[in-house]
Amino acid sequence: MALLEIKNLHASVAGKEILKGVTLALEPGEVHAIMGPNGTGKSTLSNVIAGREGYEVTKGQVLLDGEDVLAMAADERARAGIFLAFQYPVEIPGVTTSAFLKTALNAKRRAAGEKEIDAMEFMKLVKKKTEALGMPYDMIKRALNVGFSGGEKKRAEVLQMTMLEPRVAILDETDSGLDIDALRVVSDGVNSLRAPDRAFLVITHYQRLLDYIVPDHVHVLANGRIAASGGKELALELEAEGYAKYLNAAA
Amino acid sequence: MKPSLITDHPFGEAYAKHLGVAPWRGDLPGPKVEEWRFTPLRSLAKIAFAPASEDVDVDAIPRNVPRIPGAVRLVLVNGVYRQDLSGTGLGKGVEVFQGKVAAKQGSSLVALNAAYAPASLALHVTAAAKKVIHIISIGAAGSQPTAFHPRINVTAEPGSAITLVESHVGLPGETYFSNPVATIAVGEGASVRRYVSVDEDSEAFHLATSLVTVAGGGNYEAFHLGLGGALTRQEIRIALTGENANVRLNGAYALRGASHHDFTTVMDHAMPHCTSSQVFKGVVDGESHGVYQGRIHVARLAQKTDARQEHKALFLSRGPAIDCKPELEIYADDVQCAHGAATGEIDENHMFYLESRGIDPETARALLVEGFLADAVNEISVEAVRDQFVADIGNWLKRRGAQ
Ligand SMILES: Nc1ncnc2c1ncn2[C@@H]1O[C@H](COP(=O)(O)OP(=O)(O)OP(=O)(O)O)[C@@H](O)[C@H]1O
Numbered sequence: 001m002a003l004l005e006i007k008n009l010h011a012s013v014a015g016k017e018i019l020k021g022v023t024l025a026l027e028p029g030e031v032h033a034i035m036g037p038n039g040t041g042k043s044t045l046s047n048v049i050a051g052r053e054g055y056e057v058t059k060g061q062v063l064l065d066g067e068d069v070l071a072m073a074a075d076e077r078a079r080a081g082i083f084l085a086f087q088y089p090v091e092i093p094g095v096t097t098s099a100f101l102k103t104a105l106n107a108k109r110r111a112a113g114e115k116e117i118d119a120m121e122f123m124k125l126v127k128k129k130t131e132a133l134g135m136p137y138d139m140i141k142r143a144l145n146v147g148f149s150g151g152e153k154k155r156a157e158v159l160q161m162t163m164l165e166p167r168v169a170i171l172d173e174t175d176s177g178l179d180i181d182a183l184r185v186v187s188d189g190v191n192s193l194r195a196p197d198r199a200f201l202v203i204t205h206y207q208r209l210l211d212y213i214v215p216d217h218v219h220v221l222a223n224g225r226i227a228a229s230g231g232k233e234l235a236l237e238l239e240a241e242g243y244a245k246y247l248n249a250a251a
Numbered sequence: 252m253k254p255s256l257i258t259d260h261p262f263g264e265a266y267a268k269h270l271g272v273a274p275w276r277g278d279l280p281g282p283k284v285e286e287w288r289f290t291p292l293r294s295l296a297k298i299a300f301a302p303a304s305e306d307v308d309v310d311a312i313p314r315n316v317p318r319i320p321g322a323v324r325l326v327l328v329n330g331v332y333r334q335d336l337s338g339t340g341l342g343k344g345v346e347v348f349q350g351k352v353a354a355k356q357g358s359s360l361v362a363l364n365a366a367y368a369p370a371s372l373a374l375h376v377t378a379a380a381k382k383v384i385h386i387i388s389i390g391a392a393g394s395q396p397t398a399f400h401p402r403i404n405v406t407a408e409p410g411s412a413i414t415l416v417e418s419h420v421g422l423p424g425e426t427y428f429s430n431p432v433a434t435i436a437v438g439e440g441a442s443v444r445r446y447v448s449v450d451e452d453s454e455a456f457h458l459a460t461s462l463v464t465v466a467g468g469g470n471y472e473a474f475h476l477g478l479g480g481a482l483t484r485q486e487i488r489i490a491l492t493g494e495n496a497n498v499r500l501n502g503a504y505a506l507r508g509a510s511h512h513d514f515t516t517v518m519d520h521a522m523p524h525c526t527s528s529q530v531f532k533g534v535v536d537g538e539s540h541g542v543y544q545g546r547i548h549v550a551r552l553a554q555k556t557d558a559r560q561e562h563k564a565l566f567l568s569r570g571p572a573i574d575c576k577p578e579l580e581i582y583a584d585d586v587q588c589a590h591g592a593a594t595g596e597i598d599e600n601h602m603f604y605l606e607s608r609g610i611d612p613e614t615a616r617a618l619l620v621e622g623f624l625a626d627a628v629n630e631i632s633v634e635a636v637r638d639q640f641v642a643d644i645g646n647w648l649k650r651r652g653a654q
């Protein structure tokens with residue numbers, strides 16, 4: 001069984017249909033990349049999977065291990081193992097990154113019937129993970145994402161991912177805003193999580209990321225549908241030729 | 252008709268007779284009195300309050316009163332100092348005694364307190380006090396509605412320093428009305444930190460007045476927390492009476508049910524080169540009512556004043572009401588004054604972000620509320636107290652979850 005299965009998914013925002021029948025299956029261990037023009041529905045797809053309100057699913061299914069994801073509340077989806085690294089992470093004043101991380105980690109642990117992490121263990125874990133991502137440890141004392149630079153926000157998203165160890169991670173343009181070194185560090189972070197029982201959906205505009213995070217499959221999302229699928233060479237082709245042919249074909 | 256005075260109240264002859272003292276001849280402020288517009292006392296005046304009866308027996312400090320590490324506890328029960336419940340070993344720098352209450356005229360409630368306060372709990376700070384003083388005021392009504400009038404007088408000599416914590420709590424029983432008055436005199440170059448928590452019984456009345464003077468070069472840092480009671484008010488009047496005095500006055504409130512809480516502050520800049528800052532934050536739920544009235548007065552003489560105040564409130568539901576009234580009265584021309592006020596609701600994008608990490612909505616909301624109050628609470632410079640107040644707010648939020 002596929003780990004994550006998206007079947008003929010239709011979704012609208014503010015009465016406008018954005019997703020017009022997306023079908024996609026992520027097998028355990030796989031990395032899928034999605035590319036596609038601006039405004040074509042990539043973030044919409046990730047938000048619908050993560051459970052953000054304001055999207056109306058009019059048709060289709062999303063299954064995690066065969067379970068109906070769309071019937072779950074957002075927090076349940078996360079505890080079931082879905083993680084979305086946001087394209088635009090929000091700033092939350094007053095809530096420290098560390099308090100947030102600890103609460104999220106414990107929510108996951110409780111759901112799994114494990115005991116809560118103690119303060120020492122938590123500190124050690126965060127030290128290890130921040131170091132691996134080249135983040136100063138003190139950053140977790142700051143309010144969540146507040147005043148973080150664009151690249152720091154993206155790193156913080158990946159930090160959360162490596163702490164929460166999801167089953168399916170969706171990375172929505174995690175590479176945008178990263179400098180060249182950070183791109184490598186963040187990719188290493190993602191690659192370190194690659195595992196036979198985990199899958200990734202990597203949304204990006206740049207082929208460069210896929211040199212670091214090598215995908216098993218590349219898809220083109222155009223006009224609300226998967227317009228083409230292929231291997232990693234498809235990304236190179238898109239880089240060279242653009243999306244015109246898919247947009248025309250779909251129109 | 253909106254009378255400016257409430258003359259028909261339970262604090263006259265009969266009340267005085269119980270105590271064997273001369274009666275208070277004053278009246279309670281009515282809704283026409285500007286400072287009391289948002290906090291009507293009619294419901295209070297209708298209750299047949301009597302002084303605390305002798306047979307109310309409190310033999311322990313309620314367990315929910317926090318223990319501040321390293322602090323000495325001084326206990327008042329219904330306004331009366333209880334040596335048997337209080338700690339010893341004040342250490343250097345401070346003396347505690349029971350003083351006379353000056354019948355000085357002030358506002359109605361201060362005069363009412365002066366008429367009936369048994370004695371004052373007086374703190375004389377002579378140097379940098381070694382220990383934190385934790386004053387615990389317990390309301391215990393027993394079988395009849397009870398009113399009492401705690402009086403705290405703090406005199407900090409020039410160059411001295413002290414940290415005070417005040418917890419105002421109640422025991423279950425009949426309605427009570429606590430009418431505390433604290434006078435705080437911060438001497439030249441002295442430093443007083445004062446952290447007040449009002450977490451009264453949900454049926455209780457609490458109308459507190461703080462009268463603070465800060466002399467030249469003195470520092471006063473205060474934080475006031477309001478977590479409930481039927482009708483509660485913390486009125487804080489601060490006069491900066493010497494040059495280079497600094498005041499940081501902050502507060503937070505969290506209300507639910509039919510609770511009412513009023514912060515009324517008056518910051519009186521009489522002299523040049525002083526600073527004052529105020530950050531007040533409130534969270535309201537249920538049918539509660541929050542009030543913030545902040546007046547800053549800058550006298551003609553008080554050049555180079557820097558005075559700021561800010562009030563922000565967060566609505567957790569549609570039911571509550573907030574009244575906010577900032578007032579700047581500035582008579583000097585070379586000053587910096589700013590005030591800001593805002594209300595809002597919890598941001599759905601914030602909620603989703605937390606939920607998308609597996610945090611359930613209740614916990615997510617609690618995190619956001621604590622986060623909202625944080626920039627006021629974080630102003631508390633004593634870590635142990637800050638942690639305690641954060642925990643108190645956390646407990647308040649848990650009570651919400653339990654409802
Ligand atoms: N709340 C909304 N109200 C109206 N339109 C919306 C709303 N949210 C998204 N849209 C529209 O849906 C379309 C798809 O947006 P989406 O963010 O999914 O695109 P995207 O593929 O992620 O683009 P990009 O590459 O620029 O990130 C856009 O046309 C966008 O304007």
Ligand SMILES: [Mg+2]
Pocket residue numbers: 042043044087172173
């Ligand atoms: Mg997008």
